[in-house]
Amino acid sequence: MAASKLVLRPPPSLILTLFLSSNQLRLLSTPASATLSICRRPTSAVASLSSQSQTLNSPTLPLYGPSLRKGSNLPIKPRITDSESDDDGGQIDEESFKRVFDVSAIRVPAKDCFLLEERLRGHLLNWPRIRNIARVPGDDVEKRFLDLATKEETTGLDNLERRMYGRADGDGERLNSVLYRDKLVKSFDSNGFVNFKNVVKMSGPLRRKKKVVVVDEKVRKLGERNKDGRNGFALVEVVEDADGDEGGNWSGLLGDDCYRGVRWKGPTRLLLLDESYANKGVDELPEAIKVVLSSGGHKTSPAPELVRCKLTLFYSYWQMDEILEALLPDGMVIPSAFEMVGHIAHLNLRDEHLPYKKLIAKVVYDKHSSKIQTVVNKTDAIQNNYRTMQLEVLAGNHSLVATVVENGLRVQVDLATVYWNSRLATERQRLVDCFTRDDVVCDVFAGVGPIALAAAKKVKRVYANDLNPQAVEYMERNCVLNKLERRVKVFNMDGRRFIHAMFTSSKAESITQVVMNLPGDAAEYLDVFKGIYRDKPKGGKFRYPTIHVYAFSKAEDPEFDFEKRIRIALSEVAFEIKMRRVRLVAPGKWMLCGSFILPQSVAFAKPSSDM
Numbered sequence: 001m002a003a004s005k006l007v008l009r010p011p012p013s014l015i016l017t018l019f020l021s022s023n024q025l026r027l028l029s030t031p032a033s034a035t036l037s038i039c040r041r042p043t044s045a046v047a048s049l050s051s052q053s054q055t056l057n058s059p060t061l062p063l064y065g066p067s068l069r070k071g072s073n074l075p076i077k078p079r080i081t082d083s084e085s086d087d088d089g090g091q092i093d094e095e096s097f098k099r100v101f102d103v104s105a106i107r108v109p110a111k112d113c114f115l116l117e118e119r120l121r122g123h124l125l126n127w128p129r130i131r132n133i134a135r136v137p138g139d140d141v142e143k144r145f146l147d148l149a150t151k152e153e154t155t156g157l158d159n160l161e162r163r164m165y166g167r168a169d170g171d172g173e174r175l176n177s178v179l180y181r182d183k184l185v186k187s188f189d190s191n192g193f194v195n196f197k198n199v200v201k202m203s204g205p206l207r208r209k210k211k212v213v214v215v216d217e218k219v220r221k222l223g224e225r226n227k228d229g230r231n232g233f234a235l236v237e238v239v240e241d242a243d244g245d246e247g248g249n250w251s252g253l254l255g256d257d258c259y260r261g262v263r264w265k266g267p268t269r270l271l272l273l274d275e276s277y278a279n280k281g282v283d284e285l286p287e288a289i290k291v292v293l294s295s296g297g298h299k300t301s302p303a304p305e306l307v308r309c310k311l312t313l314f315y316s317y318w319q320m321d322e323i324l325e326a327l328l329p330d331g332m333v334i335p336s337a338f339e340m341v342g343h344i345a346h347l348n349l350r351d352e353h354l355p356y357k358k359l360i361a362k363v364v365y366d367k368h369s370s371k372i373q374t375v376v377n378k379t380d381a382i383q384n385n386y387r388t389m390q391l392e393v394l395a396g397n398h399s400l401v402a403t404v405v406e407n408g409l410r411v412q413v414d415l416a417t418v419y420w421n422s423r424l425a426t427e428r429q430r431l432v433d434c435f436t437r438d439d440v441v442c443d444v445f446a447g448v449g450p451i452a453l454a455a456a457k458k459v460k461r462v463y464a465n466d467l468n469p470q471a472v473e474y475m476e477r478n479c480v481l482n483k484l485e486r487r488v489k490v491f492n493m494d495g496r497r498f499i500h501a502m503f504t505s506s507k508a509e510s511i512t513q514v515v516m517n518l519p520g521d522a523a524e525y526l527d528v529f530k531g532i533y534r535d536k537p538k539g540g541k542f543r544y545p546t547i548h549v550y551a552f553s554k555a556e557d558p559e560f561d562f563e564k565r566i567r568i569a570l571s572e573v574a575f576e577i578k579m580r581r582v583r584l585v586a587p588g589k590w591m592l593c594g595s596f597i598l599p600q601s602v603a604f605a606k607p608s609s610d611m
């Protein structure tokens with residue numbers, strides 16, 4: 001923690017600065033208290049990843065809890081550099097998201113803080129991600145300094161301050177570094193040196209840097225923040241007591257009965273009080289707080305005291321939807337959902353968002369920078385044969401190669417050249433769950449191989465095919481990545497030719513499952529099964545595989561519609577088809593899976609066309 005210099009006797013009007021590091025805060029659970037339910041924050045970052053919901057900008061000012069529309073602030077304006085060029089530049093004025101809130105706190109000995117937090121829980125701030133207990137860096141004083149500071153025979157604090165900051169004994173002037181060092185050498189023994197890092201630096205040999213450390217973007221940003229005294233997303237500052245007050249008379253706030261004349265010794269903590277108690281005098285506070293304030297109060301343990309604080313929340317504190325709500329025009333739907341493919345956040349922006357696309361992408365990137373390295377938007381519907389998406393990179397690095405972990409498998413994809421849809425993970429698993437270890441699977445439209453790989457972990461053998469050479473390359477790579485290359489045989493041909501090749505070869509005797517996952521067209525490929533065994537020797541033993549075929553349907557009765565298409569493709573009605581709705585891909589448009597055993601009559605029928 002980047003603590004400020006240790007000042008045990010603060011000059012008048014000094015503001016003691018307390019830093020809440022983001023690491024600390026991340027570790028802390030949000031207090032589950034009444035305030036949570038009234039804070040306007042319905043979605044967490046994680047929820048927003050999976051949620052499809054969208055939120056409308058709400059103009060009402062929340063009564064409780066932090067809000068960008070509360071506290072002292074600057075106006076927030078999106079910087080649209082050139083809306084004509086459809087490029088907002090993605091610049092965000094982070095300063096304008098700084099909000100300062102007045103809060104009161106009780107300063108208590110560190111050792112009592114958890115007990116008192118428990119006792120006062122209903123009266124504490126309880127803001128999301130803000131810890132009720134704030135630390136005072138200079139208050140964790142080493143005992144030997146404390147002894148030195150409180151020694152009667154020396155001048156205590158003056159003496160210590162002189163030794164630390166190099167002032168001469170009499171006049172308080174700063175010594176030059178040589179005299180200062182000389183003085184330290186005389187004043188401290190060798191053990192004392194280790195506590196003064198500057199002295200060690202001055203005296204010790206220069207250390208060589210062993211290697212160049214590449215600092216990632218987030219760490220670098222944090223480092224920059226530390227330089228200007230900020231660490232993390234919140235900052236608590238104590239506004240000092242009446243004697244040194246710059247901003248008004250605070251004496252009532254300090255409590256008339258509270259400890260005076262005796263300095264705080266040892267570590268202390270601040271218990272941040274509910275926002276409704278800000279600017280209130282002791283008399284106006286609830287009994288439970290008054291009881292705490294009047295407890296203690298002897299020389300070794302001073303009474304808790306009421307102090308006024310400023311709580312500053314920075315850009316990094318606010319969540320994605322809060323920032324977007326402030327940036328985007330009133331009434332605009334806030335894009336709160338996106339899909340994740342490995343490190344890539346995949347937005348699906350509406351037309352109205354397009355003038356703000358880079359701004360939106362920047363906020364998404366900033367707010368999930370631990371998980372996201374690239375933010376893209378889909379620019380066009382999937383139309384091509386390989387089912388790849390037209391994507392525009394809006395923020396982060398331009399690599400569209402991602403590694404996805406799905407159902408325990410590592411799958412590498414290049415979104416620029418192959419098909420991928422994370423939303424099908426459950427469906428893929430469901431399908432594989434119905435296979436057994438005796439199965440031999442043919443995956444006709446396998447893409448980069450998520451079904452084929454999952455099946456390969458379970459079944460005897462998998463034949464996987466795709467028309468897209470890039471998909472086939474990634475499929476082979478994924479087989480190796482998951483150590484399944486011996487169980488999967490990969491093909492690169494048209495689906496129709498593949499089915500024909502498989503079922504007219506000796507492999508046909510072993511194939512038990514066929515997967516046809518090309519919902520746009522797969523049903524139209526079914527006719528290839530007509531007469532597929534016609535050339536086989538009569539009286540032989542044949543397997544009739546189970547075929548799982550996918551389709552979309554916009555019909556009022558999607559099952560009926562899809563069944564009809566299957567029967568027409570196979571020119572057969574007398575067989576059973578199990579129908580299942582997979583998911584609604586658009587309003588009124590279902591994705592379905594139909595599963596049936598290839599009817600013998602179809603396998604020996606007259607072929608509809610030559611291969």
Ligand SMILES: C[S@@+](CC[C@H](N)C(=O)[O-])C[C@H]1O[C@@H](n2cnc3c(N)ncnc32)[C@H](O)[C@@H]1O
Binds near residue numbers: 385386449494518
């Ligand atoms: C909807 S994707 C499914 C991929 C995979 N099953 C998955 O779940 O990720 C369809 C795949 O079929 C491939 N494809 C399209 N037309 C094809 C054809 N005529 N023959 C073989 N594969 C084809 C595309 O390249 C694409 O990878």
